[in-house]
Amino acid sequence: MSRHMVPVMLGLTVFPLAAIGIAAYLVVSAGPQLTAVAGAILLLSCCILVAATVAMVKLSRHEDWLWSQQDALRDLAGKSEEALSRIAAIEIRGKEPMPAGRVDEMAMEMGALRREVREAMKDLRRPAPPHDRHAEAPPPPLEPEATHEPEVQGPAPAPMPAGREQLNLMLEPVVELSTGTTTHYRALLALADGRGNMVRHEELMQKADQGGMRPALDVRMVRMSAPVLRRLRQRNPGLRIFVPMGRATLSTLEEAGRLLALLQRDGDVASGMVFEFAQQDLGRLDPAGIENLARLARSGATLALRDVYVGGLDLAALRQLGVRFLSFPPHAVDAGSGPNSNWNDFVKSAKALQIQIVVGDIKTPQQATAASKFSRYGHGPFFAPPRKVRPDAGVAPSAARSAADVA
Template identity: 45%
Template structure:
């Protein structure tokens, strides 16, 4: 601002006094700029030294204040006799120049502390980007102890708050209206891996979750059917898991979506279910072949409850496979072995993170690594 005022005086005034006044204002402007440079440099250098920063700021404020006082004295001299004004102002300007030069030298040559912050022009590392990763949780056949199928799980990594696990991620997607895109993306991640796994184990399946919002959206259903049609060679190994609570409140459009997916060759799994109130005959009609029951529903005794044993017998008679889910203890594993064919949970094996190139042929993965 002071520099702009000085320029205006130079343009409008043509006397020696005008040049002297403008010179004084310019000197003050340069002095303030130098003070700002020193202050900025010290702030950058001593970011972790609050006491030193406060002291430097106080000294700089005093220096600028003294410059302002000297310009005021130069202005007062203009009111004196004509003969004294020019010489006195010239002397004051000379002194101001020396002060400004000293400030500039201090800004240029002042030594920096050894533990100073890195120079501002050094690139700062970019924050890690969030990534949606595929995890596969083994589903173990209890009679043999071998992994026969997998559950597809999603995990968000790279954020500042740490990984976001599958259940939390799905709940957030439901709340935010993003369940359809998330389900479709997880399916796209799982299908190439499924293709490669079935080359060695043709009977293997991957159970992929699907939400109520996805089934009730015609747009999401259309995109999902397009993906399925493009992956016809592995559709037989894909099972879509619908939560029992979601299935119970499906709209007519959602029920129609289940039928369309069933005609496309998709097998379904009833997830998060409890034996009571399940109509096995109806479930079989809509294409459900697996029933995932929580291990906590198996009871706490050494033997399955009577109603649970009858349910397991009825399910096997209808060729529906029972999966004990979230088995965490040895006691739950023993109960699961009495009524279920499959099980998963921390009592068996943890979910495994899938590499980005896991679904590619070996030659393609090697090319990417190179």
């Protein structure tokens, strides 16, 4: 208990004790005629004493909690200073020539990624078993759609040689449910070869997680999204691109440093990128991942959580961390029996903190209707599938021609 509260609490306890003594004196000296008065004084003083004791206990617990928070803040400040020193060291190393050992390491990583890609392509080209002859064949790469695909200028890319794998940036429209218009986009990666086979984002990222290449792919997706976002924001400055990220990207100090370096380099569009993490992954971060998440938040990056479940979610803490979007699956909004009171209270609290609700993977008109009652944004097959962005998107025509000449 703090020093300035000690006299107050002593006063609150001294007066009830004195009243108890007076009541006892009245009973002993005045006789039965003042017994009722003494009893009333005794009861009142006991109630005041109990209330003072409860207040002292609560104040003591609250003060202990405040001290623990101050210790945590001091610890966080120390970690921040340490992180800033590490960032400075990384920047210094980035300006130095890359050692030969690092080059060999990167070559090995690219070789591992290429082997994963080839295995994925073999799985896709493998014919379906007899009992699964009606299974859906892999669809060809989607052509740009005028309604949802960003309009970009520049020469059409040359056909990709057969057998050569290429990463394609895909943009999925994020629709404002009240108007049905595309307001933002969600970035995805797909891997295609010259034969029309494609490994879609979910399968590609699953294999990348298994092979330890997820951080490199996440950084590559940010690098591919930046010029496209710059071009799109020339016409719509408020447009954002949601970039899904994996837990491994935050857990790797080097890749997290590259991500922050990209944000510093492309500072004009950094505010338009929303880094999207699964809530389950965020809860399983190791100390290095928590530190890198704090670095990302301090850089001013906008964060989003996907696959969110309402129970135990601290909206105020998420707001302070930089989370501005929460993405739910359709069944979380309305499982068929209508939203419950907890969901209604949650939506009101999120709106009060200016956290936007997004509903993803919307497939039916019923899901879209239910989502529009509580969510501002939505995305999924019901609106439009992801569309491929040309490799030269966002590049000025002269730069695109120069790149083609160099290639």
